[in-house]
Amino acid sequence: MIRVILPPHLRTLAHVGAEVTLDVAGAVTPRSVLDALEARYPMLRGTIRDHVTGKRRPMLRFFACEEDLSHEPPDTPLPDAVASGAEPFWIVGAIAGG
């Protein structure tokens, strides 16, 4: 079971709390986790990754185990602690004002 922490606005869109849990088949990577997240919560498609390019939206970041994984290739395996469910995968809105 993979744990994912969503930023507040996405919790509102998906009608969930801060943390959701997902079953991820195969390798646990940012791509497979986000695929599973969007399959469960279709309204989140396009809000984290661009519809056309599939790339992370510029003002979002990915963290796990206190590391910024935002620039890792999307098929890079996530830490074992995320794969085991001990630690969550964080989707964080960039701290940017205005």
Next chain:
Amino acid sequence: MSGVRVLVGTRKGAFVLTADGKRQRWDVSGPHFGGWEIYHMKGSPVDPKRIYASQTSGWFGQIIQRSDDGGKTWHQPGTPPGEPTTGPGGMPKAESNKFVYDTSPETGKPLTTHQWYDGTQHPWEFKRVWHLEPSLSDPDLVYAGVEDAAMFRTTDGGKNWHELSGLRGHGTGPQWSPGAGGMGLHTILIDPTNPKRIYVAISAAGAFRTDDSGKTWKPINRGLHSQYIPNPNAEVGHCVHRIAMHRARPHVLFMQKHWDVLRTDDAGESWREVSGNLPTDFGFVVDVHAHEPDTIYVVPIKSDGEHYVSDGKLRVYRSRTGGNEWEPLTKGLPQENCYVNVLRDAMAIDSLDKCGVYFGTTGGQVYASADAGESWAPIVRDLPAVLSVEVQTLP
């Protein structure tokens, strides 16, 4: 008893303001979608409980929201949670926030670039939905004007959106360029006597018309004069801020351009300036009285670097002669120390017997007049900056 529902989009959420036909006591609901930019909300003319909203964010992109109960509850009209996101054959199912430009070999291949600020060509990039225009006859059919400028349409209540690529593809697209606010398609007017005829306006490209439901388009900018572009009388490249129509006379349009207020009496084939005695011919909004096709409203804004009202006075100007002769309407509006703007989609007109006029400001006030502009009162004073105002006249 009849009433009105005013739909207000702001920088930080949506608000729904309701009143009976007297329009004196208001109920304020919101913020809906707090923290998100609500560029526009509009209700279906044939099903007033059906309302569409454009919800956007620099973080999370575009969301389309839909209400089927007059704005009390909202949902994203795409695939419901828990349903598979792909259908038979692996085809993606409905995604209500997916606005992807047509790149098909048949219709989309040439639609690749527009003019960038430095004069070079730049690819089209979707940013947000500026304006939603529901059909006059079908609550599931809605047009969307987007940035970078293009027109999309849904025929299933917002579940799926497809580009009407004939607009970008009619030939002048490579000459369109963004204004300071971006390159947005911000105005969509449907001819009530001929729904195949639609007018749109784009900053900074100009006005365009289709007579075949969006398959083919033509620029309708003859008579526009923009001294700040290389060819002041160019076919496209004009910064049109807004156009407006009276439903009883759909071939007559009024335009607030970056500078100049203009009108056409021949469906856009030719325009003439009617700025007349306005204190400044710069502004964003223009709208038409519900029952008097030659009574029009603008809010002059001090151009070009300030973008707030002149002399600290918030004044709506009304012409009862279809332009040229204008009178200031000030009763109930601040006449000192006021420095707000009124953005292009932030004025609306109801259709009660005594016509109501509404507008919102970048200072967060929404003003209403229940007597066609003779007097005004704020409905609310302290909302986030207002991006759009629409009104529904309810039975």
